[in-house]
Amino acid sequence: MKITIISTLGVVRFCRDLIRQFFDNQGILNASALTYTTLFAVVPLVTVSYSMLAAVPAFQGAGDAVQQWVLENFVPATGEVVYEYLSDFTAQARRLTVVGVVFLVVTSIMMMKNIEAALNRIWRVDQPRKGVSSFLLYWAVLSLGPLLVGIGFVVTSYIAALPVYTSATDFVGPARVINMLPVLFSTIAFMLLYTAVPNCSVPILKALAGGFFAAIMFELAKRGFAFFVTQFPSYELIYGAFAAFPMFLAWIFISWIIILMGAELSRALTIYQPASKSISRPHLLVILHLLRQLWLVQQQGQPLTATEILQRTPCLNQERWDQYMQLLMQANVIRRTTEGGYLLSRDLHGLSVHDLVSMLPWPIPEAETLKQAEAWEVLLNSRLQGLDDAKKELLQMELAQLFSHTEPVTDHP
8 A cells, every 4th residue: 555655646746747847848838839830831741741642653642531531530620621721722832833842841841840949948959950960850751751651541441451450340349440540640650759850869668658648648639629619619609610720720739739748758758767855965966976977987988868867876856957957068067969868078177166166056065964975975075064164263253243343354356
């Protein structure tokens, strides 16, 4: 019973930290910005998808079928109306000149850059992809993405015609088998989004967990949104025939919140360390432990991942790590590698304890009563004790003596 309570408290604490991290990373603001960008980029993306599918003879005519299936399964209630308008817009867009096509591609790339920026912010990555790597990633999404969707659609149709599939639907039920496909495809799509887009190394299993969470939440939100649209149609009285577009915009906003929350979960599962009641050591001591771990592995020419830093540094949890990482990177003490690891960016022979303290927003801690400590901790504690004694001696002055002092004091350089 005690273990169950502890486990429940751990889950509650994890969910609380996850939500706090989502708001700290400005998740609502990012979802709003991505919704605004999506509104302008959805037609270019659909047009590019049509063009890529049309380039393969086997996929001739698959674009309409794929788009219809996506809107029926992933856009609740208003999918048919949105599909008609998107088809009209896309038909017009496909008759554009070369300049218009370039504009569509640029709009699509801007959309993906905004997505990358939002995910990089979640993973604490300051430098986005640049140059050839950025171009190759975006081109792969624009070219291979629609082709993979088309292949998945053709393979699904082929599997649906097999006798094995017919036997499975007879046993489980055709509706249940078909309803599992959007969850499966959504999980795979979100996993690829979480692993490929951020400019850092994301563990595949953690991305898969985040993708599965986003897919389940996506299905629940879709059912809830469809229930609201069908059972509370008062919005139609206000917007009339235009009612589908505000609902579509609201759904895009909800979708981005779910997608960003799945990315937050992927990162939390990667680096999360539960808060402990024993975390009472001063910030300076924890940061020194952190820097010592980086100093030790740097002598072997290796960086440390965030997970390894959290595991090796005493009294360090996710909240403290996020603070320390930002401070130390801004002070150019540590830096992040392209693979997502961390290493020292300066020689510690030229960095004193006083220099480090001046970089931190916290005061110098007092000396501790050490029971078990390493040699460097004992040396630092003796220096802190000497500093405490010096401060106590210098400030051992009665207030009456301080206030009765009338001679001017000259500041010496």
